[in-house]
Amino acid sequence: MTRIFIEVDWMRELRIHHFFDIIRDYGSYKILKEHAYEHSYHIIGKEIYENRIREIRLVVKSDDICERCSYLSSGNCTDTIDHRSDFRYKADFNDYLDTKIMKCMGYENRQIIEVKKLIMNAEKYLDKIFELYEGNDIDNTKMRKKYVSIGINRKISELGL
Ligand code: SF4
Numbered sequence: 011m012t013r014i015f016i017e018v019d020w021m022r023e024l025r026i027h028h029f030f031d032i033i034r035d036y037g038s039y040k041i042l043k044e045h046a047y048e049h050s051y052h053i054i055g056k057e058i059y060e061n062r063i064r065e066i067r068l069v070v071k072s073d074d075i076c077e078r079c080s081y082l083s084s085g086n087c088t089d090t091i092d093h094r095s096d097f098r099y100k101a102d103f104n105d106y107l108d109t110k111i112m113k114c115m116g117y118e119n120r121q122i123i124e125v126k127k128l129i130m131n132a133e134k135y136l137d138k139i140f141e142l143y144e145g146n147d148i149d150n151t152k153m154r155k156k157y158v159s160i161g162i163n164r165k166i167s168e169l170g171l
Contacts, residue, residue, distance in 0.1 A: 021065040024073045037161030049079035132162045
């Protein structure tokens, strides 16, 4: 458990692509429910939906979403992927993707960033999204771009940014 209480807000430890997955779901008005893997995506997602997280520590490793996941073993993700030919293990692909996203946005591993600043910096992620997700299904990336954009705009509006 890496949750830390700061004044009235929570800080969470997250992979940056997990943050944008949640913003994409927020943009598509998806209702989050517990996943079959039993991980904490729906819990953290709800916290972000409701603006209950003030800061995020960006990490390139298993994060707070991985808590309770049936594929988490000794702190490592053991899941595999089948949507790419260049990666077999999800952890390897996630590390590769998160490193690229963080470099593109100017962040370092273990950097703590305010959620508001992350939202205001999302343009860099959106501008490079096809390069960042190169090798993934292009229609999937187009949908991702559409709904992350909507999610970011919703956050900018509701947080008065
Ligand atoms: S352990 Fe792997 S499969 Fe489970 S939530 Fe984390 S990244 Fe996803």
